[in-house]
Amino acid sequence: MTSVDVALGGSRFFVTGATGFLGTALVERILRTIPDSEVVLLVRPGRRSSPTERIRREVLKNDCFDRLREELGHAFDDALARRVTAVAGDVGSDGLGLDDDGLAALARCDVVVHSAATVSFDAPLDAAVEVNLLGPSRVAAAMVAARTVAARDGDTGPRHLIAVSTAYVAATHQGEVAEDLVGSGRFAVDVDWRAEVVAARRQRSDAEAESRRPEQLARFAAEARRELGSAGVHLLAARAERQREEWVRHHLVEVGKARARSLGWPDAYPYTKALGERALVEQFADAVPITIVRPSIIESALAEPRPGWIRGFRMAEPIIVSYARGLLKEFPGVPEGIIDVIPVDLVVAAIIAAAARGPLRGPASDDAPVVQSPEVLHVASGVRNPLRYGRLVELVQAWFSEHPLYDGDGQPITVPEWSFPGRGRVQRQLSRAGQLMGLAERAVGALPIRGRQAAWVAALEERHLLADRALGYVELYGSYTETEARYRVDRLLALWDTLDDADKDRYCFDPAVVDWGHYVHHVHLPSVVLHARVRTTPGRSSQVPRSERAIAAILSPDRHLAAFDLENTLVASNVVASYAWLASRHLSPWHRASFVGELLLQAPSLLALDRRDRGDFLRAFYRRYEGASAAELRDDSWELFSHLLLAKSYPAAIARVRRHRSLGHRTVLITGALDLVVEPLRPLFDDVVCARLDERDGRFTGQLRDLPPIGEARAHVLAEYAQAEGLRLEESMAYADSASDLPLLEAVGFPVAVNPEAKLAAIARRRGWHVEHWAPAEGGARPIVPLGPRSTRTMAGPSQASLVGARRRNRPGAHQDGR
């Protein structure tokens, strides 16, 4: 038995933040190395899953536990079920949101480790304040309450609080920083944390109020429309609300950053952490024995549970991967500056050692310095075993030169030379690039393009997003590479000295053990690259390309239903072209010319109305059929089918419909086109849902018989259809071309964007939807204007009068529709 075993054997730990990087590693280490230990984990209840379920899924299933799983074999599940308890709660609420059982569980614990934090450097201020600033005090308050509960049973309750903070609470200082409490020594920043809490909460309510001002709401709505087009009221509203929430969040992030910087911290994280320490000490130093552990930048494990273990995509990884992919050409920093990195297992070991030794109180023995309570421990490498920024860059460069990532064509990516520029320069460059791309995107996005060109715009948007993200990294993390504070580890080393040799072996946390060259090349980078799922082999990927996998999923016999849009999904044509064809079929050459002229003149306003609202457009446009002979148009529609629809059809689309049918999928055409136009396509599908015109005495009235299946109505139609037929939408496909089809696409499990226009292309790219680029047959006829060949049938007379006559009569009506 080592001294740690003796001190902690059979102990019960209360841990917050177990689902985080450090928390997961800590829980695993406790369970694996401390005999008969148990853990009680505070977890926010998920929307659908219980705390126990969340722990099982998000903690115990993590590959961190692979080693323990192997060691315990079949006993793993039972052992862990016995030793791990989950209690529902939240460090963001007072009393940790614990119920009586939760509090009782806490009362039975010996050691409390608070590692829950909003570690994201760009958290909204109020969230950071609730969790980082108030969290530690809430945990301490709960401990006090638990001790009272325990006392009733004649027990002592939890005896030691270890609060995980960050070394960067001292980030603003230059030179060596001792392990002192915030507010003492060189930490004398005179801020009233209570006032900060009040202000942050106020900022939230102000931002919420501001975001609801009519002008702002109009802006969000416009933004949503710009993004989605005429996707229907419901989707646009949902999108606008997301825009609003995003705006509030962004605003609070900026507010937090500004406030932190005004006080000298690089961002809201160390600022709220620092004030959190202060609040904790100020309120609970006398009530609760406290140890504050301040790690620097925590990175992948050096050895435990295995070299390179990491959870989540952390601060340095995205930067490294962006660099290796050639996206980030520069990153600010001074080569001789120290980048203070510490492997996660060292931090875990330090926490366990601190727990084993227990809180220090009063004067210590003669050979040790007098320690104040609460105690602060830095777990950092900067003084003991410094890694210079220049050296890190060299190591990274060398490794990627030898193990390059590969681009989509299987070509190795050359990593750029790092020139250690100033932060300002990099920021300027990146933001200029971002602005330019934004402008280009908006300019091109306004063009009525679709298919491959639209995909190109979407790619541009993605580059823009990457540039923005790179800028984000530089803004967020730039100051960390430029920091000149160096964190002393005297107390940490004193703790290290208390360990016997066996414990030093098992719970190593001396930063000197890290060989940076080895760590970067053989531990960290291989792990990062693996996590980033980037291509590390040359040539064509041995993996089946994403699009082929998507096709295979779509063409699986397990699917149920495939819904197809008509225009620009099956055929490169539209309702205007069909109308023009039918109407011109019986006109004399002279009338045809003037007909074409008039239709061309109306084209822009028709296009605009279509963009605004598809339903209004169709209703207005179909009124042109008023008075036309139904029988005759039905007759003509067969020629229309050959001349226009089939001639401009996408053979690949027709082949796809047929393929779905042969696989036993139900196929449905759902279109706003008229029944008489789509009639000849009927045999291609199992079912057709389309618009129908009202008829009276053999003539069309120009009114639609029922709501045309477009926009949201289309999704409803599909849902009703699926339900009636006992088919499941999550096992179904929808093929469509425009953002106005979003409700339909979102309704199914396998949406496919066909020749998407710019907005849908961008959405499809973001959501990883499959995209098809289908072209009309090369050898098909391509009339410049969709005019029917003249019919000289003797019965042609009346219909000529009726269709064009209807158009004339309708012009005033069209004005009423807002044109």
Add this chain to the structure above:
Amino acid sequence: MSPRPGFVLEVDRSTPPTLFWHGERFRLERLPEGSRVVYAPEPLDPLPDPRAAIRQALLNPLGDRDPLPALLHPGMKLTIAFDDVSLPLPPMERPDIRQLVIEEVLELAATAGVDDVVLLAALALHRRMTEAELRHALGDRVYDAFAPNGLLLQHDAEDPDQLLHLGTTEQGEDVEINRRAAESDLLVYVNINLVAMDGGHKSVATGLASYRSIRHHHNPTTMQHSRSFMDQTRSELHSSNWRMGRLIAASGVTVFQIETTLNTNTFPSQFAFLQRREWEWGTRDRLTYLGAAGALDRTPARLARRIFHSVRAPHRMTSVQAGEVEAVHAATTDHVLAQQSVVVDGQTDIVTMGLPYISPYNVGSILNPILVACLGLGYFFNLYRNKPLVRPGGVAIISHPTTPEFDPVHHPSYIDFFEEVLAETTDPVEMAARFEESFATDPWYVHLYRTGHAYHGVHPFYMWYWCAHALDHLGAVVIVGGDPATVRRLGFRPASTLSDALELAKDVVGPSPTLTHLHVPPILMADVQ
């Protein structure tokens, strides 16, 4: 001066370059010395008064058949079937021969007091004709008299109500033809016999038949045993049709066959150079060639195609005969050969051919890759009697752009055939076994054939079977100037120039090969001695 017969030129140092058709373009190629070029005979003189000749033929039938007026009586059911848009090529200037013949027949019928008359386009498995095409073939007067009253029909090989199964031949072949035609008291069939394959019993037995019936002779085995299908004496295709035709006659269907032949006057005067021999080109021919070739090179293919498809040929009728099918057809075949036959001495190692923009199956449309194969290896290769122009194991070099372009209206099943069948196999026997049935019975293709203007789903298979004899016979096929991926999909070898193609061919037939160029169109029949 009487028209000159066909001619075989031996290329020497003084021979000017030879004109090759290349789809909607032309190429001038210098052939190796010693090569031969086979030219069609010059157009025969047409009949001076076609209408009088037609009436003559109707009143003086051949074989065991009464004159037409004797076969017409009041209360009878008369059906007049006629060849569809696949004939002649290019479509002829107005008036079309069909119009002339049908007007004469209708006049006799009117005189005899016949009022149950139906006109029937003999489509077989071809696409339905458009209104414009019907008007062109029949003339506006006939069209307007019949179409609005529903008396102008197009044969529908997929309408069970419109078909009648007449029995099976002694070889077990189903004979199923158009019900109206079969149940008529008299079936008049109006032919245009452009090539020696056309007409005879094939008119009714194929033109008015169903897939169930046609599949007995449109298959790889028959085509491999038709050497060639242009020579009815050695054509299994014809033997089968003749068996069926006799069964149709035995079933009581009275066919009054009218066959007509055309001269080789194929192109209008602005393209006169196309039917002159290059060394005889005058200044005007050179200039029109330069103008046409230069302009076409600068014209987008789509536009060039439209220009060419608007060409109407100045063909003129050289003969008309009517009466009993077999007697009529024997006389017709003599007339066809009189116009087209060219004696060629011996086979060659390599045959070269330039394919034009048109074949029987893409009137008004595009010559897709499958039709390229069919026109070159089906039609042109089979334009022989006795022996093929090229020796067994020889090479065919075809000049055509061969792009992967298809007409989605006329050839929908071709697109899938190209993507699904040819990607798997180019062997006619294998594809017949594995794929034919599913294409032939596919409801979507049937729908498009019946209601649109699509060839039947099985048609691309037939086009490929048409090549079966050539594929068996040849050592290799090279396409000059084609899209390489498409050419390879067809199982052929791509070459960018004729000299590259000749090098490829030498790998197959050995060094210093003999070469013969088939200078078609105008159409000729090589009588290989």
